[in-house]
Amino acid sequence: MSRFQTEINQDLNLPKALVILWEVLKSDLNDADKKATLDQFDLVLGLGLADWKPTVLTIPAEVTALAEQRQIARSTKNWAEADRLRAAIHRLGYEVEDKADGMQIKPGTGS
Numbered sequence: 808m809s810r811f812q813t814e815i816n817q818d819l820n821l822p823k824a825l826v827i828l829w830e831v832l833k834s835d836l837n838d839a840d841k842k843a844t845l846d847q848f849d850l851v852l853g854l855g856l857a858d859w860k861p862t863v864l865t866i867p868a869e870v871t872a873l874a875e876q877r878q879i880a881r882s883t884k885n886w887a888e889a890d891r892l893r894a895a896i897h898r899l900g901y902e903v904e905d906k907a908d909g910m911q912i913k914p915g916t917g918s
Contacts, residue, residue: 810827811824811827811828811847811848811851814827815851821852824848824851824852827848828845828848828852831844831845831848832845864913864914866901866912867899869899870896870899870901870912871912873892873895873896873899874892874896874903874910874912876888876892877889877892877893877896877903877910878909878910880892881905896912897915900914900915901913901914901915902914902915902916
């Protein structure tokens with residue numbers, strides 16, 4: 808907290824103050840201490856961090872079903888079917904990203 812106050816008191820050096828904020832977020836502090844520290848920082852920053860709630864994304868069942876069918880097609884090396892299902896998912900406004908530990912469905916980028 809003292810480093811943060813030093814930077815704020817140094818002509819409102821917000822860039823360095825934000826660096827300190829990120830250091831706290833990435834630190835090994837327990838979650839309660841992180842929250843308490845960030846709440847104090849936010850008294851100065853006024854970002855409304857205490858009111859922040861993560862966005863919950865609900866993927867439609869139709870998209871999830873298509874993605875699961877695509878996973879099956881990929882596991883059987885039916886690449887044409889996997890591509891067709893990816894295109895169908897895209898038309899519904901979503902994208903499938905293949906990862907080492909499975910897949911991730913996310914809203915499309917509109918491109």
